[in-house]
Amino acid sequence: MRFGKTTFFALLISSFLSSCGLIGSGLEHSSAKNGILDLSKHSFEDxxxxxxxxxxxxxxxxxxSSGDFSDPKFKSKRKFVTVPSVWSEGFSKDQNSSGHGYATYRLKIKLGERKQNLALKIPDLGTSYILYANGKKIASVGEIGKSKEDARAKYELKISLVSDSENLELVFHVSNFQNRWGGVWNSIQLGELENVLKNVQRRRDLEWALVLIAATMSFYNVFFYFxxxxxxxxxxxxxxxxxxxIRSLTNGDSRLAYEFLQGISWELPNRLEYISVYASGPTLYAFLYRYCKTDFWRRFGHYICIPYYIAVFIVLFFPNAYYTLTLLPIALYMPLVTMPIWLVLLAIGLKRRIEGGPILFAGYVVISLATLNDIMLFLGFWKGTYLIQYGEVALILGYSILISKIFSEAFQRSDTLGTKMKSLVFSTREIMQSSSYDKAADTALKILHESGKEQTVYVYLEEPNSSVWKRYSISSLGDLETVEVYKYDVQDLLGLDPxxxxxxxxxxxxxxxxVQDEQLYKLIFDLPFERYxxxxxxxxxxxxxxxxxxxVRNIARQDREKLAMIGELSAEIVHDLGHPIAMIRQNLKNIGSRKGKSKAGLLFQAEKEVDALTNLTLDILDFSKNRIILDLQNVDIKTYFKEIFEDLGTFFQxxxxxxxxxxNAKGSIRLxxxxxxRLIFNLAKNAAEATDEKGIFSIRVEKEExxxxxxxxxNGxxxxKDMEKYIFDSGFGSKKPYGTGLGLSIIRKIVSAHGGEILVSSEEGKGTRFTILLRS
Known part of the structure; x- marks a missing residue:
């Protein structure tokens, strides 16, 4: 194999390192042959x-040096290599240091007579060089050397004027001991100075534009996420x-990051370049998954991305000789595995009509085609321009359109929802004012039902503690129709388990x-999907x-409250019936035994208890109206309370x-x-229930002003103290088996109706005292 041909791997690396250059741009020009390039007939005016x-x-x-090429000892070493290319494995004698070494390149250019000022555009080479034109040094980057200790790597774009002559000899001294690959891996370009400057500025502007676009979208989405x-x-x-x-800063013609990191090791930007390529894959796929969720990627996505994770790990922690070997596997893995998978997943997303699916699919297709184009250029299948940066811009543009679309639709939905919410407020108010299940269902259906349409809207309501459901609908005449159906019929009608x-x-x-929860029977709406x-x-x-x-919950609660009120009223009636009935029973017993009062007196006492029962019927009416209407009279204190005490004596027999x-009081009082x-007998009965057989119950009547x-x-x-605040609540029961817990509640109602106050003082094991204040 002659030196002019590189291995497949070297060709791939050469293409990767040339990145966004115009290698083989397709412009018509002559190629150098045997170290000579004839441009004498080429006009640079175009x-x-x-x-x-x-x-x-x-x-x-x-x-x-330029003047030493005629030396016979160098003629024997002359070879011809294709530029651009990297040094192949065959160049180095040490296979462990493949790509390391130094060399001289030489090209003779026939220019002919011309008036233009010509200049060379020299992208980064691998990895340091000195350039001589007709024996004069016109450019240098880094420090060349014959060993690792003498050489220093650097990437930098250079523009150099060439002498005005008919023939031009270019001599490159190139060395590389830092990177795995060395050599003239980018095209050296020649043109009019003005055109070269415009070309460099145009490419630089594009690179800065991509950097700014990417940075802007990055910051925008960070704030969006917060x-x-x-x-x-x-x-x-x-x-x-x-x-x-990062990739735009560390790659391209200008390699902008190297301008800002000149004091930092050449190695750092080089690692960042690799990491930006490898990490962008899993990040992009994770982003796509958030919009196009699929069970396949959820289950296998992390495993599919493992090669990218491994590559990033190697770049972070291994030296250049190792992490550069990851390029070929990733360059093949991406188009053969992950890119086709996501094209299929996004196509499935299109079929499922995911939000923004067409935009995501189009953006991914563009970046995929750009990546495939660059890989084909890497492999030498065709010549053209590297398009990855344009693919990235297309992806960013697509996502920007997607965000705009989502926002636009969100605002539109917000306006629609605002109108709907206004309607919903009036509709829900009307529904919640319903007094029965049927009325509520009828109101809801009429809101949903469109006049002139078929009867297609149904409401299913589960009957409490039953397997029977009610199905409500609106008939063609606009009337409510109710049909009872069983649970299994509901399942058949809906096509699913409720x-x-x-x-x-x-x-x-x-x-x-x-709508269903622990407090509500199941409620189901069945509507035509095309209308909603x-x-x-x-x-x-x-x-x-x-x-x-x-x-429905409110109606059910009202029903329960009504039942509770009936129960409370019944309990109060039972509680208060006990006093006069007990007194009548005791008087009848006294009549039979002829103890105590005379028969006439006992009958009078029984008559008073009958009056108390009559008064109780009035209380029932008052309770039903949630108020007590008093029959106020002026009574003599001593006479009135003495009669009550006599009756209590009978009660306690x-x-x-x-x-x-x-x-200890005189005068009269209005009550x-x-x-x-009733109040006094309630307290007496409660004391009897809460006190043992040898208990004491005392009453004092006093007056002050x-x-x-x-x-x-x-002394019960x-x-x-904690229970004092609850004793007047309904349901605070005594310890007796038949206590209703309503006596004290009745007492407070009576005192409040008189405009008085009731105070309580109690201590566990020592008894209780009630003090009632009544104003004359």
Whole structure:
């Protein structure tokens, strides 16, 4: 193999390192043959820049000055190599240092007579050089040497004027001991100075534009992510744009990063260049997955990206001689594995009509074609321009369009949803004012139903504690139709199990919306999908469903409250019936035994208890109206309370408790005699229930100015301070098996109706005292 031909791997690396150059741009020009390039008939007035490609003289491990090429010892070493190319493995005697060494390149150019000022555009070479034109040094980059200790690598674009002569001899002294590959791996280009400067500036502007575009999109998406943390696609695309920016800075004609990092080792930008290529793949795929979720990539995506992760790890922690070997495997793995997979996945996404699918697919196709073009250039299948930077711009542009589209549609949906929400407010208000399930369902259906359409909207409501459902619909006449169906019939009608519904579903071209929780019977809407296919319309339907569900809950709660009120009223009636019935029973018993009062007195006492029962019926009416209407009378304090105490004596005859009472007040007081009597008997009954057989219940009546004090004390079990705040609530029961817990609640209602106050003081194990304040 002669030196002019490189291995397949060297060709690939040569193409990669030339990146965005115009190697083999397709411009018509002569190629160098045997170290000579004839441009005598070429006019540079057309603005074209000519690549000096072809066969150059090549002298391995020699630095030869312009005047020494005629020396016989150098003639024997002369070979011809194709420029641009990298040094092949056959150049170096040490296979472990393949690509390391130094050499001289020489090209003779026939220019003929011309008036233009010509200049050379010299991209980066591998990896340091000195250029002589007609024996005069006109450019140098890095430091050349014959050993690693003497040489220093550097990448830099140079523009050098050449002498005005008919013939031009170019001599390159090139050395490389840092990178795996060395040599003249980019095209040296010749043209008018003005055209060369324009070309360099144009390429530089494009590179800066790509850097700024990538940086702008990266920062934009970072800030976007901070405001929308649930959208990880933004941070992934921000990182991908950041990698594009790094690659644009470390690659291309100008290699912009090297201008800013001249004081830093050549190795750092070189590693960043490799990392930006390898890491951009998994980042891009993770971004695409956020928009086009597939079970295949969820299960296998991380495994498919493992080669990229390994390559990044090697670049980070291994020397140049090793991490540069990762280029060929990744360059083949990408177009053969990951790119086809994602083209298929995005095509499936198009079929599924994912949001932004066509834009993502188009952007990915463009960058894929650009990548394939560059790989084909790497492999030498054709000549042309490297397009990867344009593919990246196309991807960024596509994502920008996608974001704009999403925002535009979001604003449109927001406007639509705003209109829908206004309608929803009025609709839900009407639904929630319904007094029955049927009325609520009828209202919801009429809101959803479109006049003149078929009867296609259904509402299913599960009957509580039953396998029967009700199906509501609107007839052709606009009336509510109700049909009872069993659970299994519902499953057949819907085509799915009602218990499996969690989110809105599409079944047989029908939209199925369900609302269900622990407190609500299952509620299902069954609607035609074509009429409610938009997301905002689905949200509106869900709002109607939630309103109907709330109405159902509210109606059920009102029914429960009504039952609870009936139960409470019944309990109060039972509680208060106990006092007069017990007194009548005791009086009848006394009549039979002829104890105590005379028969006439006992009958009078029984008559008073009958009056108390009559008063209780009035209380029932008051309770039903949620108020107490008092029958206020002026009574003498001593006479009134003495009669009550006598009646209490009869009440306590059936117990062993001791009754003590004192009246230390005179004058009259305005009150409802029957209700205050009920109040006192309630306290007496509670004391009897909470005190043992040897207990004491005392009553004192005192008056100070216009306030009368009724003080009730017992020596029962009492209760804690924490319980004092709850004792007047309905349901605070005594420890007796038949206690209803409503006596104290009744007492407070009576005191409040009189405009008085009730105070309680108790201590566990020491009894309880109630103090009632009544104003005259």
């Amino acid at each position: 603005g074209k820049i000519v690549p000096l490609d072809g066969e150059w003289e090549f002298y391995w491990e020699e630095f030869i 405001f929308r943390r649930n959208e990880s696609a933004h941070i992934l695309f921000a990182f991908h744009c950041f990698l594009i920016m 218990s499996s519904l969690a989110e809105p579903m599409i079944q047989n071209n029908r939209l199925i919306v369900s 296919s938009d997301d905002s319309q689905v949200d509106w339907v869900r709002g109607i469903a939630d309103a109907l569900a709330f109405s 059936s117990t062993k408790m001791k009754l003590i009472f004192k009246i 409802d005699p029957l209700r205050i009597r 216009d306030v009368t004090y009724l003080i009730f004390e017992d 079990e009492g209760f804690s």
